[in-house]
Amino acid sequence: MSRRDDSKIETRELILVAAQSMFWEKGADRCTIRDIAVEAGVSPATIIVHFKNKTALLEASLHEDIEKAFSKAQATMPVEDGLHAVLVHMVSSMFSFYDRNRELYRILIRDTFYEPDHENPTMMKMLEEKLQLIAIMIEQEKSKGTVRNDAESSLAASSFFFLYIGVLGDLLRDPELSVTAATGRFSVILDQHLTGILTLGAGS
Amino acid sequence: MSRRDDSKIETRELILVAAQSMFWEKGADRCTIRDIAVEAGVSPATIIVHFKNKTALLEASLHEDIEKAFSKAQATMPVEDGLHAVLVHMVSSMFSFYDRNRELYRILIRDTFYEPDHENPTMMKMLEEKLQLIAIMIEQEKSKGTVRNDAESSLAASSFFFLYIGVLGDLLRDPELSVTAATGRFSVILDQHLTGILTLGAGS
DNA sequence: TTTTTTTAATAAACACGTTTACTCAGAAAA
DNA sequence: TTTTCTGAGTAAACGTGTTTATTAAAAAAA
Incomplete structure (x- = not known):
């Protein structure tokens, strides 16, 4: 596992944790990808790179x-x-x-x-x-x-x-x-x- | 029934007819409210005035x-x-x-x-x-x-x-x-x- | 008739999911 | 070591459903 792969997994985990707590608290409809991106400290586009779309992120969460x-x-x-x-x-x-x-x-x-x-x-x-x-x-x-x-x-x-x-x-x-x-x-x-x-x- | 009410019904019908044919041909996801608005000869906002949202329009269609x-x-x-x-x-x-x-x-x-x-x-x-x-x-x-x-x-x-x-x-x-x-x-x-x-x- | 009120219609703006074009750090090749 | 390639991450833009502020014409009131 290269350093790059490591950080990729880390980023994914960061997003996932942020998504889980925000989805749970605010509800999936009332919380935007931008919200989650801020919470996770990444850009909105990064989320899509990792999860394809909002529904996939919800599923994963x-x-x-x-x-x-x-x-x-x-x-x-x-x-x-x-x-x-x-x-x-x-x-x-x-x-x-x-x-x-x-x-x-x-x-x-x-x-x-x-x-x-x-x-x-x-x-x-x-x-x-x-x-x-x-x-x-x-x-x-x-x-x-x-x-x-x-x-x-x-x-x-x-x-x-x-x-x-x-x-x-x-x-x-x-x-x-x-x-x-x-x-x-x-x-x-x-x-x-x-x-x-x-x-x-x-x-x- | 006042003249205003008449034209309102007429507009509604215009939208509905346009929506029906466009939804049927292009599919609901692949046809936008703007598309339907052009076809019906009204503004996108008018559609929302009459139908509240896209799903309601689909239902009505x-x-x-x-x-x-x-x-x-x-x-x-x-x-x-x-x-x-x-x-x-x-x-x-x-x-x-x-x-x-x-x-x-x-x-x-x-x-x-x-x-x-x-x-x-x-x-x-x-x-x-x-x-x-x-x-x-x-x-x-x-x-x-x-x-x-x-x-x-x-x-x-x-x-x-x-x-x-x-x-x-x-x-x-x-x-x-x-x-x-x-x-x-x-x-x-x-x-x-x-x-x-x-x-x-x-x-x- | 003149004035006031109502409201159908709209243009412009907004919100948000997603796409695109690009960057730059790290891996691979030379 | 130097060069080339790869791909994770991103800023900016786009598409589309919906909201907002405004207008103007019809209806109601005076």
Whole structure:
């Protein structure tokens, strides 16, 4: 590692630290690249050299903590209590995590989620990874016999994710909605999804 | 109606027509308010006077057609074929509609969906309306006896919507994904949701 | 009719993300 | 060591959404 590379990494870290604290305190929309540049002691253009655009900087600022929160939730999964309990636990944990700064995570998702072909890949990459994990869990439930064998597990994982992101959206948009209420909402929705809402024998 | 009000409406219409054709042809991101202003023969500031911001203009440009597409789909619902067929029909119709300009509708959703407290209300208002409709349909299925009475229908409607918007997101983000494939994906997901993915007796 | 008030429309300016053209210190080559 | 090359960092400029201050014409009041 040359001296030049060292200082490059250092600069990147300087920017990242400044961005993290400023995004967190003022909100992503209310804090400009110029603000962060001043705080980090670099020029605005330098930030773009290191992070391509503001959204990429936001992703870089937040994704590590999200990853950690997920791992922590995963480590405390009530594996004995069945699929429903496990999934509600994961969702509830993440809801609590995002609740610490709803506004900020709302903007992260807004600026990340509907980009095409994953132009800002960090966040979407992470999601796909997690999705894979869920699919594996469902596959394991199949071998336990609790999930029907004909249920395609990657689609079931997608469904789970769509329901999760849906309720999460409600949570991030609506300041009136408590984490508890959102978790309850998700719990019911998941239950409907697992057991079906049709009367027996009415399946399509 | 005074002469001033008349000309105001006329100006608004001028802007709307220009916006519709330019958004459609160049895409929302690649066409500026200044472009539209020139096309409409007004100043950029006038557009903001009439529409508050670019997103509001985009909403106003598109919402009527979306409404029409939905009504058309609703009018051709295969009501005899059961809930699954009806819902897949609605979703399939809307997918085909959005397929005419995926890029444009992707941006509409991106700029609309994660706004807080419904700052740009047009699109979200519409969604809530449609959600209400779905909830009523599910309620009717209950009285027919095809849906379980203990399934909360507003949450069931939300679920449906989350699954729909999830697959729609896939469609709008991924140019490789065909309408047929997306519809198929949704059909399976909906089936899972209606009948449940758990083995019988394994319900929570 | 004359005066006052309202407001649709606008030009100019502003804010902010991003691009461009350039510099100069450090690495590589001679 | 001297020269050449590379690329991290930047100042200045640009593009574009939005705000501000102003105007003038229509409506209301006198």
